[in-house]
Amino acid sequence: MKTKGTVTGIISNLVTIEVDGPVAQNEICFIDLGGTKLMAEVIKVTGKEAFVQVYESTRGLRAGDKAEFQGHMLEVDLGPGILSSIYDGLQNNLETMNGVFLTRGEYTAALDSEKRWEFTPIAKVGEEVIAADWIGEVKEGWLPHKIMVPFSFEGSYKIKSIVDAGQYIIDDTIAILTDENGNDHKVTMKQKWPVKVPITKYIDKPRPFRIMETRVRVIDTFNPIAEGGTGFIPGPFGSGKTVLQHAISKQAEADVIIFAACGERANEVVEIFTEFPQLVDARSGRMLMERTTIICNTSNMPVAAREASVYTAMTIGEYYRSMGLKVLLLADSTSRWAQALREMSNRMEELPGADAFPMDLPAIISSFYARAGIVNLNNGETGSVTFIGTVSPAGGNLKEPVTESTKKAARCFFALSQNRADRKRYPAVDPIDSYSKYLEYPEIVEDFKNKIDEDWVERVFRGKNIVLRGKEAYEQINILGDDGVPLDYHKKYWKSELIDFVILQQDAFDKIDANCPMERQSYMFNLVLDICEKEFDFEDFEECGNYYKKLINILRQMNYTEFHSAEFEKYLEQLNNEINNGK
Ligand SMILES: Nc1ncnc2c1ncn2[C@@H]1O[C@H](COP(=O)(O)OP(=O)(O)OP(=O)(O)O)[C@@H](O)[C@H]1O
Numbered sequence: 001m002k003t004k005g006t007v008t009g010i011i012s013n014l015v016t017i018e019v020d021g022p023v024a025q026n027e028i029c030f031i032d033l034g035g036t037k038l039m040a041e042v043i044k045v046t047g048k049e050a051f052v053q054v055y056e057s058t059r060g061l062r063a064g065d066k067a068e069f070q071g072h073m074l075e076v077d078l079g080p081g082i083l084s085s086i087y088d089g090l091q092n093n094l095e096t097m098n099g100v101f102l103t104r105g106e107y108t109a110a111l112d113s114e115k116r117w118e119f120t121p122i123a124k125v126g127e128e129v130i131a132a133d134w135i136g137e138v139k140e141g142w143l144p145h146k147i148m149v150p151f152s153f154e155g156s157y158k159i160k161s162i163v164d165a166g167q168y169i170i171d172d173t174i175a176i177l178t179d180e181n182g183n184d185h186k187v188t189m190k191q192k193w194p195v196k197v198p199i200t201k202y203i204d205k206p207r208p209f210r211i212m213e214t215r216v217r218v219i220d221t222f223n224p225i226a227e228g229g230t231g232f233i234p235g236p237f238g239s240g241k242t243v244l245q246h247a248i249s250k251q252a253e254a255d256v257i258i259f260a261a262c263g264e265r266a267n268e269v270v271e272i273f274t275e276f277p278q279l280v281d282a283r284s285g286r287m288l289m290e291r292t293t294i295i296c297n298t299s300n301m302p303v304a305a306r307e308a309s310v311y312t313a314m315t316i317g318e319y320y321r322s323m324g325l326k327v328l329l330l331a332d333s334t335s336r337w338a339q340a341l342r343e344m345s346n347r348m349e350e351l352p353g354a355d356a357f358p359m360d361l362p363a364i365i366s367s368f369y370a371r372a373g374i375v376n377l378n379n380g381e382t383g384s385v386t387f388i389g390t391v392s393p394a395g396g397n398l399k400e401p402v403t404e405s406t407k408k409a410a411r412c413f414f415a416l417s418q419n420r421a422d423r424k425r426y427p428a429v430d431p432i433d434s435y436s437k438y439l440e441y442p443e444i445v446e447d448f449k450n451k452i453d454e455d456w457v458e459r460v461f462r463g464k465n466i467v468l469r470g471k472e473a474y475e476q477i478n479i480l481g482d483d484g485v486p487l488d489y490h491k492k493y494w495k496s497e498l499i500d501f502v503i504l505q506q507d508a509f510d511k512i513d514a515n516c517p518m519e520r521q522s523y524m525f526n527l528v529l530d531i532c533e534k535e536f537d538f539e540d541f542e543e544c545g546n547y548y549k550k551l552i553n554i555l556r557q558m559n560y561t562e563f564h565s566a567e568f569e570k571y572l573e574q575l576n577n578e579i580n581n582g583k
């Protein structure tokens, strides 16, 4: 028996409903508006009254309208066909709508129920299995998509039967499992999972222990992110958050990309619709969209749907992680999500926290970031969800609550600076403010040792130090004038410029420069650091500046040239000549 209710109050999309039975926190209900069913989620229950947030506009809704509770939370459909789809926060397939946003009360199927998939069994009859064990595989694009024992199955099961290799639709029964009491359960290629509950069907979640190459120098070389790690990109409007996230998604060492476009402006989402499907995967040369899912909500959609979208994205990420894949989850921007939380909490007249955000904002953000991670699966394989979100702090103020709370939850901080963006120093990641905590993890230091160099991390810190000294020198020069400071200050400044121009800056729109593998990054960084650690004699600050400008010029040409090509070697020779002359 489903619990029923009657609408008693409406404030925008917060609706109060008097109920005739039990309802659970986060339960889904449908409110009947003259035949149109509006989906809503329970966010508070007091006595006979349930407060629900409606995922649609509530225009025309009246007190007295009827609601029906569904007995389950907001769920997503998990199965083959998620990749290359474009969904909204409630997993409505937007492509089937030709990119036109759904009309109110309209819900579309997330997965194609007619498409036939080439299924190959993995498990055998008689085998004992538990939730999330792989029992079969289909090819989704070119990725192996594992069909798993549904996550909701508790305890252990025996495989009673499993179908032969062949073509099946997602709703076909592909296996029958017998539980410990002798009851049979049918398994299809599709399962459901509530988005707000993390999927934890794995052995353990160790600390991230290996780096994830993004081919963005300011990240990999200076502020590396770990596989299964977390990072965020705060930045004022137009400072390059989206460009940076796109670069990462095209180039990162990941199998699956999930892009949650959360409440950005409507025209931006249109850009995602048109741009993303055209992006080419820097690694395979195929279309990036083949292994990407986009979940988008614009700021003109109701706030509640924005909140749902980040959870939907994370749940899909966890699903692919359970298949032993490397998932990269990007959310742009999490500020819009936080604003959605604020709107709701204000309507509920809760006691507000800082800047009127809900008091538990830090807890909400950190428990969301905590769902990322690298995990050891039951079968000894690993899978990971790496999460990078953007934050758009109002007025570029990094002390506002969303940035502050996210800073506590994420391990990498890629702060975009207005000043660098204004000077066209892209990506505008501030070298002083930004950091990666992973550089302090012994496991990560070890990983760098094995993959690059014995003393790599130590050298990186030396590089960071040069940048910091350069900034101090720059400030002194600004105050006292070129002639007012010792020559040494100019040297310090130009060394940091060398690192800035050659390592930190990277043209996201140049085919070669944009896509800089770790091997090339370490080569260039070693080259630049060695130059920085040399001492040259100059007559005056002008000679000093001119000399370093010359070096910067050559090194930048190298960045735009095919690695180790004849042309590249020519520049290298030129560089060496300059350095020898400089002595
Ligand atoms: N790495 C880069 N290389 C070259 N140009 C860049 C780079 N990053 C950003 N830009 C320039 O900055 C512009 C704005 O970038 P982007 O749209 O990513 O900003 P944003 O921070 O996402 O803005 P908003 O706050 O409006 O969402 C781009 O259109 C591009 O011209």
Ligand SMILES: [Mg+2]
Pocket: 241, 242, 243, 332
């Ligand atoms: Mg943007």
